[in-house]
Amino acid sequence: MSNSHMEIKELKIVEEAKKPLSMNPKKFALWLFMVSVMMLFGAWTSAYLVKRSDAGWAEIILPGRFLINTIIIAASSLSLIIAYRAARKDNLVLLKTGLVITFLLGLAFVIGQILGYGDLIRLNEYFTGGSVSHSFIYVLTGVHGLHMISAIIFLAVVLSDAFRLRIHSKSMFRLELCSTYWHFLGGLWLYLFVFLKLYP
Numbered sequence: 001m002s003n004s005h006m007e008i009k010e011l012k013i014v015e016e017a018k019k020p021l022s023m024n025p026k027k028f029a030l031w032l033f034m035v036s037v038m039m040l041f042g043a044w045t046s047a048y049l050v051k052r053s054d055a056g057w058a059e060i061i062l063p064g065r066f067l068i069n070t071i072i073i074a075a076s077s078l079s080l081i082i083a084y085r086a087a088r089k090d091n092l093v094l095l096k097t098g099l100v101i102t103f104l105l106g107l108a109f110v111i112g113q114i115l116g117y118g119d120l121i122r123l124n125e126y127f128t129g130g131s132v133s134h135s136f137i138y139v140l141t142g143v144h145g146l147h148m149i150s151a152i153i154f155l156a157v158v159l160s161d162a163f164r165l166r167i168h169s170k171s172m173f174r175l176e177l178c179s180t181y182w183h184f185l186g187g188l189w190l191y192l193f194v195f196l197k198l199y200p
Contacts, residue, residue, distance in 0.1 A: 030177055034184050037147065041140070041188065045195055048136050052199060058131030060200040062193075063119035066141075069112040070193050076105035077186045084179050090169045092162070099159045102182070106152045113145045140192055144185070151185055154178050 023031070051057065083098025117138070120126075125134040158178045161167050167175050 024173075026173075026177065027180075030181060034181070037184075037188070040143075041192070044136070044140060045192075048133075048140075048195075049199065051132055051136070054132075056131065058133050060133050060137060060196060061123050061125065062137075062196055062200070063116045063123065065112055065116040065119055066193060069109050069116065070190065072105050072109045072112060073186045073189050076102045076109065077183050079105065080179055080182055084172075084175060087162075087167055087172060087175055088169050092165065092168065095167065096159075096162050099155065099162055103152065103155050103159055106148065106155060106182075110145060110148055110152065113141060113148075116141070137196065140196070144189055144192060147185055147188075151178075151182050154181060 079098045079101040083095050083102060086092075086094035086098060120134070120137065125137065127135055127138040155178055158167065158175055161174060
């Protein structure tokens, strides 16, 4: 091999080595935030299991509305997947339709959670004055609900961008971040619902 070829090869290796292997700062911040949320809920559910062995623990009765909400949030993830794929194919009509449906389902989920608290009260499961098990339900679902509200606000911004034609196959970053966060919260709710069903 000639010296010129060797020099070109070495130059390419040096250039590749200089390329940063870091994640986009906003994407990294989102993942760091989601890991923090997972650790928080992991700590709470661990504390739940510890407290569950204490005397005086009252069995939890989950309202049937929470099952409906689980179906709603699963459907919202599906509609967001459809919207994301539509954006990749520059199908802007389907993109906007999918985002609108996701937004409405997100609102329906939050409203359903609020109505679910009314069902809990009718079941005599109060945040204070009752068993600590009932307090856990409000904390776990309430904090998740607050995160869902933040996701809905994020989605509203993305929806606005979609109607301004700022989201398409060459501009997917904000939609990708929103989708990641939305699916994460959907998975987190599924975990909480199954957890509370298995350990009432």
